[in-house]
Amino acid sequence: xxxxxxxxxxxxxxxxxxxxxxxxxxxxxxxxxxxRAAGVTxxxxxxxxREPGKVAPETARRIxxxxxxxxxxxxxxxxxxxxxRSRVVAAIVPSLSNSVFAExxxxxxxxxxxxxxxxxxxxxxxxxxxxxxxxxAVLGWSPNALAVxxxxxxxxxxxxxxxxxxxxxxxxxxxxxxxxxxxxxxxGFDHAEVGRAMARHLLDAGHRRLVYVDTGVAAxxxxxxxxxxxxxxVRAAGRRVSGQVIGAPPGDAFDGGxxxxxxxxxxxxxPRADAMAFANDHLACGAWLEAQARGIAVPGALALMxxxxxxxxxxxxxGITTVQPPRYEIGRETATTMLRLMSTGLAxxxxxxxxxxxxxxxxERGSTAVxxxxxxxx
Amino acid sequence: xxxxxxxxxxxxxxxxxxxxxxxxxxxxxxxxxxxRAAGVTxxxxxxxxREPGKVAPETARRIxxxxxxxxxxxxxxxxxxxxxRSRVVAAIVPSLSNSVFAExxxxxxxxxxxxxxxxxxxxxxxxxxxxxxxxxAVLGWSPNALAVxxxxxxxxxxxxxxxxxxxxxxxxxxxxxxxxxxxxxxxGFDHAEVGRAMARHLLDAGHRRLVYVDTGVAAxxxxxxxxxxxxxxVRAAGRRVSGQVIGAPPGDAFDGGxxxxxxxxxxxxxPRADAMAFANDHLACGAWLEAQARGIAVPGALALMxxxxxxxxxxxxxGITTVQPPRYEIGRETATTMLRLMSTGLAxxxxxxxxxxxxxxxxERGSTAVxxxxxxxx
DNA sequence: TTGAAAGCGCTAACAG
DNA sequence: CTGTTAGCGCTTTCAA
Numbered sequence: 001x002x003x004x005x006x007x008x009x010x011x012x013x014x015x016x017x018x019x020x021x022x023x024x025x026x027x028x029x030x031x032x033x034x035x036r037a038a039g040v041t042x043x044x045x046x047x048x049x050r051e052p053g054k055v056a057p058e059t060a061r062r063i064x065x066x067x068x069x070x071x072x073x074x075x076x077x078x079x080x081x082x083x084x085r086s087r088v089v090a091a092i093v094p095s096l097s098n099s100v101f102a103e104x105x106x107x108x109x110x111x112x113x114x115x116x117x118x119x120x121x122x123x124x125x126x127x128x129x130x131x132x133x134x135x136x137a138v139l140g141w142s143p144n145a146l147a148v149x150x151x152x153x154x155x156x157x158x159x160x161x162x163x164x165x166x167x168x169x170x171x172x173x174x175x176x177x178x179x180x181x182x183x184x185x186x187x188g189f190d191h192a193e194v195g196r197a198m199a200r201h202l203l204d205a206g207h208r209r210l211v212y213v214d215t216g217v218a219a220x221x222x223x224x225x226x227x228x229x230x231x232x233x234v235r236a237a238g239r240r241v242s243g244q245v246i247g248a249p250p251g252d253a254f255d256g257g258x259x260x261x262x263x264x265x266x267x268x269x270x271p272r273a274d275a276m277a278f279a280n281d282h283l284a285c286g287a288w289l290e291a292q293a294r295g296i297a298v299p300g301a302l303a304l305m306x307x308x309x310x311x312x313x314x315x316x317x318x319g320i321t322t323v324q325p326p327r328y329e330i331g332r333e334t335a336t337t338m339l340r341l342m343s344t345g346l347a348x349x350x351x352x353x354x355x356x357x358x359x360x361x362x363x364e365r366g367s368t369a370v371x372x373x374x375x376x377x378x
Numbered sequence: 379x380x381x382x383x384x385x386x387x388x389x390x391x392x393x394x395x396x397x398x399x400x401x402x403x404x405x406x407x408x409x410x411x412x413x414r415a416a417g418v419t420x421x422x423x424x425x426x427x428r429e430p431g432k433v434a435p436e437t438a439r440r441i442x443x444x445x446x447x448x449x450x451x452x453x454x455x456x457x458x459x460x461x462x463r464s465r466v467v468a469a470i471v472p473s474l475s476n477s478v479f480a481e482x483x484x485x486x487x488x489x490x491x492x493x494x495x496x497x498x499x500x501x502x503x504x505x506x507x508x509x510x511x512x513x514x515a516v517l518g519w520s521p522n523a524l525a526v527x528x529x530x531x532x533x534x535x536x537x538x539x540x541x542x543x544x545x546x547x548x549x550x551x552x553x554x555x556x557x558x559x560x561x562x563x564x565x566g567f568d569h570a571e572v573g574r575a576m577a578r579h580l581l582d583a584g585h586r587r588l589v590y591v592d593t594g595v596a597a598x599x600x601x602x603x604x605x606x607x608x609x610x611x612v613r614a615a616g617r618r619v620s621g622q623v624i625g626a627p628p629g630d631a632f633d634g635g636x637x638x639x640x641x642x643x644x645x646x647x648x649p650r651a652d653a654m655a656f657a658n659d660h661l662a663c664g665a666w667l668e669a670q671a672r673g674i675a676v677p678g679a680l681a682l683m684x685x686x687x688x689x690x691x692x693x694x695x696x697g698i699t700t701v702q703p704p705r706y707e708i709g710r711e712t713a714t715t716m717l718r719l720m721s722t723g724l725a726x727x728x729x730x731x732x733x734x735x736x737x738x739x740x741x742e743r744g745s746t747a748v749x750x751x752x753x754x755x756x
Numbered sequence: 757t758t759g760a761a762a763g764c765g766c767t768a769a770c771a772g
Numbered sequence: 773c774t775g776t777t778a779g780c781g782c783t784t785t786c787a788a
Contacts, residue, residue: 028520028545030781041759046783056757071541076518077455077464078781081764086455096499097480105474109501118515121499123487137496140454142406163449167406254693282689289693311660312690315632315667408765419775424767434773456765459780 029072037066049074080142089338090120090138091147091174092131094219100308101149104174104331108147111335117144124149126219132157145170145338151178151186152221158183170341174334175325176222177357185341186355187334191222194323195229197362198277198305199243201321203234205370207274207303208241210234213260213287215279216250223279226307230277244273248283257286261296269294271302275368281306281313284320288367303368318366326358333358407450415444427452458520467716468498468516469525469552470509472597478686479527482552482709486525489713495522502527504597510535523548523716529556529564530599536561548719550712553703554600555735563719564733565712569600572701573607575740576655576683577621579699581612583748585652585681586619588612591638591665593657594628601657604685608655622651626661635664639674647672649680653746659684659691662698666745681746696744704736711736 031042038045040059048055048063055063080086089112093101109119120138124131132154138146139160146164151173153161161171161184175188195212202210212230215223227245234243246263248256257278266272278284284306291298298304298318306313309324326333333356409420416423418437426433426441433441458464467490471479487497500516502509510532516524517538524542529551531539539549539562553566573590580588590608593601605623612621624641626634635656642651656662662684669676676682676696684691687702704711711734 028781029541032781042782043760043784044758047758050783054757059757071537073514073517073538073541075459075520075781077459077520078764079783081453081455081459081766082781082783084764084783096474096483097477099475099477102475102480119500122497136451139451142453142455159449160451163407163451252689254689286693293695311630311632315664317671406765410765420765421767421776422774425774428767432773437773453765456780457767459782460765460767462767462780 028075029070030075031072034063034066034070034072037070038062086142086144087116088118088120088141088143089145089147090122090141090143091334092122092124092134092138093149093174094124094126096121096123099310100325100327103327104334107328107331107333108335109331111332112338115335115339126217128152128154128157128219132160135160139164139169143169144342145172147172147174147334147338149174149176150221151176151182151184152219170338172334172337172341172355174330177355179355182355185337187337187358188330188355189325189358189360191225192229194307194325194360195226195231196233198226198307198323199230199233199237201305201362201364201368202275202277202303203237203241205275205299205303205368209273209275210241210243211264211273211276212243212245213257213276213278213283214245214247215253215283216248216256218250220279223307227279248279253280253282254286254289257283257288258290259286261287261290265294269296271296273302275299275303275305278304278306281308281310281320281322284322284367285310285312285316288316288320298367299369300371305368309363313365316367318369321365321368322363323360324363325360329358406453407448408453409450412441412444412448412450415448416440464520464522465494466496466498466519466521467523467525468500468519468521469712470500470502470512470516471527471552472502472504474499474501477688478703478705481705482712485706485709485711486713487709489710490716493713493717504595506530506532506535506597510538513538517542517547521547522720523550525550525552525712525716526562527552528554528599529560529562530597548716550715550719550733552708552712555733557733560733563715565715565736566708566733567703567736567738569603570607572685572703572738573604573609574611576604576685576701577608577611577615579683579740579742579746580653580655580681581615581619583653583681583746587651587653588619588621589642589651589654590621590623591635591654591656591661592623592625593631593661594626594634596628598657601685605657626657631658631660632664632667635661635666636668637664639665639668643672647674649674651680653677653681653683656682656684659686659688659698659700662700662745663688663690663694666694666698676745677747678749683746687741691743694745696747699743699746700741701738702741703738707736 031045035042035045039062044055045063048060091108093105095101112119120141120143122134122138124134135157146169165171171184173184173186177186177188177190212227214227231243231245234241248260264271264273276287284304288298288304291302296302305321307323309322313320313322409423413420413423417440422433423441426438469486471483473479490497498516498519498521500512502512513535524547543549549562551562551564555564555566555568590605592605609621609623612619624638626638642649644650654665662682666676666682669680674680683699685701687700691698691700
């Protein structure tokens with residue numbers, strides 16, 4: 001263990017009159033300790049870190065030596081407080097266990113790390129109330145920028161975020177992009193468009209009775225939006241097709257997908273739908289597995305498609321059609337956008353609605369394959 | 379006396395409605411602003427937050443009113459610096475995308491949140507070098523405690539961690555427990571024991587030719603340890619059984635599992651092993667899917683088992699035998715242990731090796747089921 | 757090239 | 773119950 005030098009007031013200067021106050025520090029090594037050991041003052045050590053070129057080689061050597069024996073860890077609070085620069089960016093995602101957001105965070109983290117920023121991460125557990133708490137909490141660290149997920153927030157969270165923008169802190173909404181009425185910069189895509197594309201894909205394959213299985217997660221607004229648009233698109237397709245949105249039970253998503261499939265079966269165990277679209281791939285995979293267990297042919301008797309492009313969709317025989325969202329790219333693009341906004345100082349209300357549409361694509365696999373050309377419906 | 383403040387290029391014209399004037403630092407509202415608006419001094423506002431009982435009701439009312447119109451966000455850097463208490467705990471996990479750690483983080487987060495702590499999260503990407511960087515980075519925030527994953531760290535990281543312990547910051551190693559030679563408090567379990575249990579399970583089922591498929595992730599030391607113990611246990615079981623450890627290719631784990639299975643097939647497409655144990659359930663599921671695709675009966679022709687208890691293992695027909703690690707509990711227990719150490723101030727070297735064994739269990743499912751009683755081997 | 761002085765925004769101690 | 777004073781550890785002028 002490195003010996004921690006005594007911090008006792010070893011005063012070479014005059015003792016302050018009537019100085020009997022209790023010391024407050026926590027036993028850590030400070031810049032001052034290192035400086036004393038190196039025979040310089042703390043500002044020189046500080047420079048050694050920030051502008052190494054500006055300290056004499058000999059001095060640098062002595063400082064390096066002092067550092068080697070002192071396990072010095074710079075106190076970031078102090079640095080941030082003094083400089084006003086935090087080099088920290090905060091992000092709030094609904095869930096860290098959801099691999100979708102994990103990859104976004106990965107992209108964000110990589111993009112920021114390259115620029116020397118640290119990431120303060122929080123999760124809201126898909127609760128707007130907790131999101132507000134987290135917004136408040138992370139803003140307290142004066143991050144240089146904040147990324148949140150989606151465009152639905154509590155009034156309180158919105159107020160905090162707007163105050164932050166007004167104070168010059170860029171705020172970015174990830175995963176969702178809907179320039180109309182946007183209050184913040186957005187990096188993502190339009191989920192309604194995805195919902196429509198899913199419907200169109202199934203309609204084009206000739207299916208007539210379509211179902212969208214929504215997630216059991218109440219606050220997954222993006223999934224709901226896809227479902228809503230899906231339904232609207234089906235309804236707009238004419239009288240010969242029917243659309244329906246049902247909800248998967250909360251809990252394990254594989255089980256939820258299975259349950260949704262079962263719910264769609266008639267008394268004879270046959271699907272009352274031609275095709276089912278799911279809010280996410282776990283649900284879709286669950287349904288696929290249940291279909292397989294029951295001998296329901298996919299896509300012969302029932303077409304299935306999901307959202308998310310989870311690894312498993314490539315693994316199940318024939319593959320499961322899905323929408324590949326730019327999970328990683330959203331994070332990466334958010335980082336880029338943040339860096340740009342931070343450097344230009346453009347964080348004003350004027351940029352609300354700006355941002356980037358990050359492209360997604362529909363990946364067609366076996367679960368919605370059309371044998372031959374099944375003929376155009378509707 | 380008063381140095382002329384740097385002239386702000388832009389004229390401080392009128393502040394946005396609701397919020398009062400922008401100040402020089404971040405342009406953020408400070409305690410002082412609120413205090414002025416409430417007609418008190420900042421310390422009173424500070425007390426209003428920390429010890430509400432100690433401010434007069436009338437004063438409290440005025441402060442509350444001032445707050446309502448000021449979007450005040452406390453500056454945590456300043457608070458921490460002044461109080462020395464951070465109410466922040468840091469954790470470093472190998473990967474946020476790995477659901478195993480995601481759940482641990484969830485448990486940790488929940489346990490800490492209840493006690494009013496915030497979580498600073500970092501991921502090392504399974505790299506000891508990056509882990510050291512992250513240790514250094516998070517220690518700069520003066521967390522009240524730090525949790526790292528596993529007991530393998532770079533010398534530099536170890537030095538930083540030991541200095542932190544010496545300075546009174548509890549450090550906990552999660553997921554691994556090996557009291558011999560431990561330098562820090564550990565909350566987890568012994569992976570060698572798991573490896574032995576996996577071997578025993580397969581041996582007891584009468585299998586003779588056993589294979590452990592290690593992960594393609596080089597720095598997943600715990601997986602390697604399970605493999606090593608697995609092999610040792612098989613070798614110790616006598617001359618009539620054989621054991622082997624092979625590595626899965628890096629990349630997608632489902633594909634890795636498939637590849638590992640293929641690698642074990644002879645020219646006629648028949649397994650050269652009786653049973654395969656995998657470093658994780660993704661690999662095991664991949665192998666299972668490949669076996670199914672090739673018409674290899676599981677467990678008839680080949681028994682499979684994994685580690686991790688991922689949701690999918692319950693879904694594939696018959697289920698896949700796995701080891702259920704206490705993913706969530708490790709996080710929860712880490713939180714409890716941290717809180718205890720922080721309150722007792724016991725963070726000295728004397729507690730190294732202390733900690734908790736968190737129990738795991740082997741979940742037997744179809745993929746290793748013994749039809750009837752296949753007869754005792756070795 | 758190095759140092760001295762003056763805070764950053766907040767809280768601990770100690771009066772009133 | 774409220775205010776005053778003195779820092780927390782670092783970075784910013786500015787001076788030497």
